[in-house]
Amino acid sequence: MTHLQVELPGLKLKNPLMPASGCFGFGKEYSKFYDLSLLGAVIMKAATGEERPGNATPRVAETNSGMLNAIGLQNPGVDRIINEEVPFLANYDTAIIANIAGSTVEEYEEVAAKFNLTRNVHALELNISCPNVKEGGIQFGTDPEMAKHVTEKVKQASDKPVYVKLSPNVSDIVAMAKAVEEAGADGLTMINTLTGMQLHLPSKRPLIANKTGGLSGPAIKPIAVRMIYEVKQAVNIPIIGMGGIQTAEDVLEFLLAGASAVAVGTANFQNPLILPELISELPKVLQKYGFSSVEEAIGKAVTG
């Protein structure tokens, strides 16, 4: 019997698998494919203070073993998310994590405060790293001082555990992780996308209307694993890992590198059943490599 349970601040996960923010909407679409109660948790799409229309289209492009996206935080705003989306997800036996974003520290605080009053939301994921927001998101994510500041403010605005989502577009990921740990973060999620671009040869212009987009998918997996491995050695808060996961072996690789749970984003698009498939395959893979539980595997590559 392989134990898949993992306990993290605010989250009792029946298994370590969840969809990554922005790749799963608010769950409705994938609920047509399978029972969301199978999932360890669901991370919702980013919520901002007001409704946002997002960027112009095209918003996505395929790349080698990856994709670029510049959705631009399109979302109906925190109030409608709380009133229309959370109740749907709350029907399922799974943890709910709200991803919060904003252009200003005040907006982050406001959104956090609203989710704080939402019974069925178990934890917050602080998206300080969305590369597609022009007004400031990117600075929060690449400057340790700003990251620290916004984390502190959100911690004050909320009693729910706060997981800070780190951007990989930095010279020193460990400095970022330490800064937000110091600010009181309960956990980290990493990594967000790397900023990239694809040109459309016929028009000689960037294919994505926003010009740049965030690179995700298997292409970035080695960067995610490296960053998690480095951060795991420097902080004492748990990490939810993500970036290119598409097989149960990948899940184990992230656990070994130091992740306590993992999120799957891009891989949902090619295979809407990827999450239940990985959940059912994980026990076999853990066993194959000598583990009888997820907990046992966490950080094994770091601690030996």
Added chain:
Amino acid sequence: MTHLQVELPGLKLKNPLMPASGCFGFGKEYSKFYDLSLLGAVIMKAATGEERPGNATPRVAETNSGMLNAIGLQNPGVDRIINEEVPFLANYDTAIIANIAGSTVEEYEEVAAKFNLTRNVHALELNISCPNVKEGGIQFGTDPEMAKHVTEKVKQASDKPVYVKLSPNVSDIVAMAKAVEEAGADGLTMINTLTGMQLHLPSKRPLIANKTGGLSGPAIKPIAVRMIYEVKQAVNIPIIGMGGIQTAEDVLEFLLAGASAVAVGTANFQNPLILPELISELPKVLQKYGFSSVEEAIGKAVTG
């Protein structure tokens, strides 16, 4: 008739294609496959002051659409390169670029000074971004002040044009580019590899002996294109672009983004004839998208 010639500081290239440093040794091996005179230029493997043994093995790993390497600057030292390797390459009608590396600013100066006296070397590529050197290479590449300093010193030590090779492992690539331009760099080459890691599940350890390695190949292409596009708008010195090129369309994409010439690294490994193949396909691709010369395409996505 499509004009492939490009003129860059110190380099009259008959076409914009050359092998990337470290992926082509000093040319001997690939000279068994084709006539090196076909190439626009050859960038040699990194040279250091003394011979270096490099890292322990394994030194490479395959990743999705990419690979990791941690060779660790293994090379016979600048003197033997000048005496044994440059003369071989000088037999061919192609430009020769020497890639120089070091652990200290003094070592960079020493190596640059020696190549400065080597008649057949046309330009220097300053490798301040090799992620596999422990003693300091990585700091040079991620700190604008240090990058500026080492560039200035090398410029003083050499009359040959200096191309500074930028690391993508930074929060702000434009700041790095501007710093080295200010320091007198004649051109930029970008990008070097992104730091990544792969775990070997049976041993639960990093597969590469050095733990981390540099990620190259098509996986990183969108990051390279984005960085070149951004830097092109901020500096006035030419860029030699690289990172995941494997088709003639990729070459054009790099030119449009702002590269004046391109280097091909990883793609040589799967296809030793990739460079001559790209050189022969490029005219067709240029024509297809309405260009009658390489010069015309350079930076078109930026300037419109």
Added chain:
Amino acid sequence: MRKIKMRLLQIREIAKDTIEMKLEDDYITKVANPGQFISIALPNHTLPRPISIADIDRENGEITLLFKIMGKGTDTLAGFIPGTEVDCFGPNGNGFPLDSGQVDKVLLIGGGIGVPPLYYLGKRLEEQGIEVKSILGFQSGKYVFYEKKFESLGETIIVTDDGSYGMKGFVTDAVNIIPGFDAYYACGPTGMLRALTEQMKNKTGYISLEERMGCTVGACAACVIPTATEGSYKKICHDGPVFAAEEVML
């Protein structure tokens, strides 16, 4: 909506770069409506390819797809051999409205690779006793396909950009020739749809749209289109691909 494997039965080039595939399937054929699409997951790709349902043979559990080779993905797909199990999911999207009631005569207007979904639509409309006429536009003669099939549904005008086959011009030029129809159904490049909806402002029309997609199921917000209501967006993969002509801003 399900994830399924469809066995490829037959594949052939029916016009330049235009491939017709027949696949065995016992789920989509039962539930899908004209205008819906399926998503094809290709090996070594990260994004699924949305392809419209061109025809369905419910009895034999056979689905027809028509696609044009446009890039790496469709090129790979074109190389599949009979017997291949193709990874798909769907049916996705809403499809064309079939039971509008007061419609007696409809006009189908297709441009290039926008033609396929109109064929299955036409068949289903004709089954309901509705009179179907079609205008199909192509780049040039060598790209023309399914002319006979559309003719079996009703009067069909072929238009080519260069006049190398049928009438020279655009589908918008041909629309005036067809008198009296109650509604039009169109699918094709956005430029064509823009011109068309402008030209037929006071007609009831339904148009099927395309956009680059991520998830193809409504979860990622990649494929939005602004609606006529200021600041509001719809997801083409989920709320479309078919929209009432006046509903969206092209």
Added chain:
Amino acid sequence: MRKIKMRLLQIREIAKDTIEMKLEDDYITKVANPGQFISIALPNHTLPRPISIADIDRENGEITLLFKIMGKGTDTLAGFIPGTEVDCFGPNGNGFPLDSGQVDKVLLIGGGIGVPPLYYLGKRLEEQGIEVKSILGFQSGKYVFYEKKFESLGETIIVTDDGSYGMKGFVTDAVNIIPGFDAYYACGPTGMLRALTEQMKNKTGYISLEERMGCTVGACAACVIPTATEGSYKKICHDGPVFAAEEVML
């Protein structure tokens, strides 16, 4: 060294997870020596797969490769069907010394998927009138292959880790049984080669090494091995894969 396409003629599983491929080729068959390898470029991979030449039929222009399914690349390769054009380049590396002169009796020692290159070596040595004996080690009975073929060259001892076939133990246990040979040629896992070279310090021996490779031609310095000379390295793909036993430090 050339880049070539070889047409796959035949492919079959000759032992558990062990595939034998016969390919048509008119270049490698003419120039390659035993112990050399070829590099196979697989679609959707960034690194070539080095595979030793297991046999060559010069007359018919046929080359034999034997490989074990170890990961994604060899799994893809195992799925190739006859007629496939396989992208290769080579021959790479140096090969075993064939004309050492004073050698009358040789011992071939192979471990697992290190066995293949020894077969073509044995055939060529035997052609020169040299007496060939072999010790072949495998994990277990179901992995054993080419026993008959090696027996046709001379006495052959099969050893399995678990004793499920042949002698139980390691190849090092079997070495003592074979009396009087002038040189040994070995290929197999590094652990085996280390034990073997230690055990046979005072014998002339040649060993073929493996390492993870980048370019496979000597250009990238991925595949180095320290030599007996302090601080010095050789490239396995270029200076090897065959080395005199005392030349390298395992």
